[in-house]
Structures are given as C-alpha cells and as structure tokens.
Amino acid sequence: MIEASDRVNRASDTPVRSPVVSTPQITRPGGTYDVDRSDAEYRSWLKEAVRKVQADANRSADTHLLRFPLPEQWGIDLYLKDESTHPTGSLKHRLARSLFLYGLCNGWIRPGRPVIEASSGSTAVSEAYFAKLIGVPFIAVMPRTTSPEKCRLIEFHGGRCHFVDDSRKMYEASAALAAETGGHYMDQFTYAERATDWRGNNNIAESIFRQLELERFPEPAWIVATAGTGGTSATLARYVHYMQYDTRICVADPENSCFFDGWTTGDPDVTCDRGSRIEGIGRPRMEPSFVPGAIDRMMKVPDAATVAAVRALEAAIGRRAGGSTGTGLWSALKIVAEMVAEGRTGSVVTLLCDPGDRYLDKYYSDAWLAEQGLDIAPYTAAIGSLLETGVWPD
Template identity: 85%
Template sequence: MAVRQSAGAGGVADEVPGPAVRRTADVDRSDPGYREWLKEAVRKVQADANRSADTHLLRFPLPEAWGIDLYLKDESTHPTGSLKHRLARSLFLYGLCNGWIRPGAPVIEASSGSTAVSEAYFAGLIGVPFIAVMPRTTSAQKTRLIEFHGGQCHLVDDPRTVYEVSARLARETGGHYMDQFTYAERATDWRGNNNIAESIYQQLRLERYPEPAWIVATAGTGGTSATIARYVHYMQYDTLVCVPDPENSCFFDGWVAGDPEVSCESGSRIEGIGRPRMEPSFVPGAIDRMMKVPDAATVASVRALERRMGIRAGGSTGTGLWSSFKIIAEMLAAGRTGSVVTLICDPGDRYLDKYYSDAWLAEQGMDITPYAKAVEGFLDTGAWPC
C-alpha cells in the first residue's frame, strides 16, 4: 500500500527550478536499451487510445418547443473515469518524446486528484513510479484510486504549495515533474487528432444544430478550454466558448482585469477546477466569455442532473451545467435557437462525502435551496431568475 505523506507551507525549498530545469544527464539517449524502452513505452500509451472508444454525447431533456438542444460530453466513461484521461495520455506522450520520462525515475504531479488518478494509471502502464502532490482536502475516493493504480499520495495543507513541493520532490528524486498546469495547452494537439473538440463536432454532425452556438468548458489547468477555443478558430466555426469559474479561483478575476498575476488565498471547494493562480495553460485571449458561479449553484445543478437524467456527476460538471442553463435562458429570451455543449468531467461517486452529502453542505455553511429552486424554475419555464 502506498504511504501518504504530508507537507505544510514550511519546509519547501526557497529556490525551486522552473519547468525548463530537468535532470536528464543520467540517461544516455543513444543507448539501445533506453531506445527500446522508449519505443515500448510510447507504443503502450498510444495503444491505450486504440482500446478506448469515443465518449458519449448525451442529450439533456429540454422542451422541444424551445428550439434549443443541450448536450453533455460524458468524459466520465474514460478508463480512469474522467476528462483528465485525455490530458494524462497527452502529457505522458509529450514527456516521453521529449526525453523527460525515464526508466525507473518517478513521475511527480501537482493535482487536485483526477489528473493524478489518470497519470497513476499511465505510469503503471509503462512501469515507472508515480507521486501525486495534492491538497489534504482532496476526496478520499481519489486518493484510493491513485493508490489502486500504484501511485503514492503526498498531501499538503496549503493548496498553494503543490507546485513548489512537486518541483522539490522531482529534484530530490531525479524524477520528472509533469507540471500539467504549464504543459496542458501545449501537449494536446488542438488542430485535431481526435481531440475533444473534434470529437464534439463529429458527434453533432447529424443533429439539427450541428454547429453549437456555445461550448461551455470549466477550467482546472485551462488546457481543455484552450484546445476547444483554438480548434473553433482553426476550423472557422462561429461557436462561442464560455469558461465558468467557481468561488476561490482566479481565472475569472485575471480574465476581467487582464492580469495573469492575480492570486487568491483559499483553495476551490469544487475539485478539479478553480485555481489559486491563473495557470500558464489558460489562454484568456482564445475564449469569448467567463462566468463566476457560486459553489451552491454548482451543487444545486449537479443534483438537478441526477434528478432529471439519473446521472451522478462531479462538482465541475455542475459549474458548467449552471452556466449552460443561464446561456440557454438568454437564447430563449432573445428568440434564438441552436445547440449548447458542456462536459461531464468525472463521476459523482468520487464525491459522495461532499456534493451529495447534506452534512458536508451544513459544515460548509452552504445553502443550495435558492439555487435549486432557480434551476427547477428554469427547466420548467425557460426563465432565468433576475
């Protein structure tokens, strides 16, 4: 069983190497044994994509008379259960082909959980150790999944220290700090190659509104929204991209102010999205709109999804769903028709002790009642509360 470790704000090295500083001198890149290992590792990661079918595009039940269709791209059906499976595969291929991931050397990642679950899976696939540096508040189910796939969990008290602790562990072990928050937007091929954006448009091609009016994508690293927005512009679509942001996150504030240096003191309660800083992979100039979504609205929306479709999803899905409902209400008020797409990012069984627990809501002082009424009122009438 992997051992959970902990670190507070203290004890972090004063000087931490940046992403470009990597220990690579301990491997002879021309060694036939290393080249064979590398080819086999790349083959195994690529083979995973061939074994996985595309994820489903589900239709949320809205009145036909509205002339608006809402779709949910169900990324929870990936082998590791979340949208982050795509990202982890891309990051591993990127790290392997750059010579950063090496036999026997650990891969280390700063994560709020789901990326670490997926990266632990790929690390086990190619036979290298994996260490996830995560906030102590990460759900217990995620830590169990990381350990199930052979990874270790290094828990920190202050979410803002995950970056420094990850870099320090990589330096001390001679491993590779994957750094999803820097490399998410560059490791993914946004021009196509069956990325999530291309998949959405392919699946919509026989629907009554094949080119969506809006795609709504929440931001953890910012890589998914960057991939979708870049693909939209590259393919010359008219689709607009909205990025909702939860409480205790800096993406919205940085986007509004045009300031990439904004930061906040508290960590997000909506696991998988929301960051205490604007991450390098977030590309604010590529997107069209942002919304600030109260955490109570997120929970109300994800519970409404369970009532209306029998689907229990993670909190980040609720953030995107609330924003999608608001956009649809605006379209109705303006007399517009079309389609809207958002994401089911991961399954709700990872959060039974949080977003589906009334005790947790009470502990957080979170009253979802007015937001639940707003959602049900919208779904019944199409009107958005003022």
C-alpha cells in the first residue's frame, strides 16, 4: 500500500509550468531532489516511454495454448496457456507492462527516479525489463530465499535486488525505499487488478477464448488460475462475466497462503505466519488485488502435490515449468477427474506460468524435497491413477 506521505510527495512532483529561473527542489527523507526540469521536457519523455512500452506489446506474438494429453474417449480437453514464451519468460510480463503503463499515465513514474517493487521474483524480472526499456532504475525487494536464477535475471535486465529475511516485511521495505530515493513503489499487490483492462484489449482471457474458437469445446467449463496478487484471476473472472460466458473460474492456493482461508471465511484480514514455498503465488495476507466475489471456487493444494504435478507435466509434454504451474495443474486434473466421474464433457484451461529452469535447485531437486520434508509419491500415484483409469483415488 502506498502510504499517505508518498501521496504527498507525488503531489509535490508536479512539474513547474512557469519559466524556470533556478531548478526547484523538494525535500524527502534521505535527501533533496530536483523537480522535473520542465513540463514540455517531461511530457516529451512520457510520450516516448509510453510508446516504448506499447511497442513491446506490438512486437510480442500471442502465447501458445498447449494440449495436455488425455484419453480421447473421456471427451475432455485440457489446455495450458504457455506464458513462459513472453520476452521475460513468465505470465508476469503482461502484468508488468500494464503496471508500467498505469504508473506512467498516472504521472507516478518519472525520469531518473527508481521504480521499486515488492516481488518474489518473476514480476521483478519483468519490471526490470520495462524499467530498462524506458531508462529508469529498478529495485526489487524480495525474500532472501528467492531463486538465484531469478536474481540473476533481474540483474541481467539492469535491476538491483534488495533482500528481506521475512517476506511479510516486503511491503514496508519497498515503501521505505521509495521514500528514501524519491522513487515510485509500484505495489503490484494493490494495483494488479485495476491496471489490466479486463474487458478485452488482448488480455489473457480474451486470448484464451480466441484461441479456443476452432476447438471442439470452444467455451471452457473451467479456467484454473493461481494467485500471487490475484490480478490474473480477477481479469479472467471479470472478462467471463462481462462476455456472459458460462465458464467457471477456480483459484488454486498453495500451503502457507491466506487466499483460500480468506475466501472460505469471508475474512479479508486473515494472515498466516509463514511464506509460501511456491514462488510467485501464495501470500501471508489477503492482497487488495484479490477479488474473492468474482471467482467460483478455490482449492487448497499441498506443496508436494504441486511438485508432483510439474514433474508429471514434464513426463506428459516434455516441458519443465515452475511451481505455480503445478499448483494450477493439480487443481485442473482434479476438475477433470470430477467431470469424468459425472460423465460430463468439455474443456479445462490452466496456465503454464514460467519455465522450470528457474527452479532446478527446488522443485526438480530431490535433495530440496528431502530438506523440506515433502513426499511427492502419493500425489504422483494419484495423477498416474487418473491418467490410466480415469479415477481419482480417495
């Protein structure tokens, strides 16, 4: 959340419109900073920054819709929307682009001022890319346990990593850095659901339905998402309602996350005392961008089931994916099993959020599983039983 003091500072950033005799300055905690040099110069920079971000969208082809193999006689098709093919390798590329356009058009992102984000990794990678694209510094505030590969990618794109020992402290640390540097705290957890145009404009929901047009079940029975900010599930659900589809939206939540508990109890203030082991999803509080009233169902997914699912995905289609993909895939497979049991046909869609090579030392490491005390064998057996017999074991 952006603190009141930060809003006051933003108001002080209003460009000087009269002839400038000497460069006006503003004082913030940690130093004194020049106000942007002139209205005309700032507007010229702004137009060019927005053009660059929009040009990135024009250069980016749509992501693929992959089929997960299921027995033909079931009459059920399972798809994964492969978001790992974005320029920064994850679903968060869409979010980062939207957040940068939102921040630029609101006048929050300014030339020479850093953008700061609280992130467990993938959002920070994508935001570092867009910060470099428009020429502003970027600082990622992240848990110390974030995968080294994600840290390397942030630095590759010109960003800097600022680590915290407790993931619950990322918000305060990000706001403090913004105040100290005169920068903008992007705050994906507040703005994700409003920065994206959920009515269409080539968002992920519109893309899924367009790609399904020639399939045998073009209107999916279910779309399964996972929640980090909650922005993707909000976009999917709002679009479905807006377009008057019968598709239902399910959100899969990992261990050590509050979205499921908040949704089932109706308590927006629910918290938990540990961070999620599944990077990119799961939060210790109900984030402002999560819209519980828009979705139809939630599932709580054990972390061992998540790992079993990403390994089953590799065995099925030869693709390694990150943990968040496994959380969604596990829930999608359970929905498939329910449809088989009830004799229903149709399609189910979930997301391939990012590539597995960012997590080789975690979800694909037996040593990490042993260290975490995770036994994936029962969950691997459950997936195998479903795919061989059509029955989900009790």
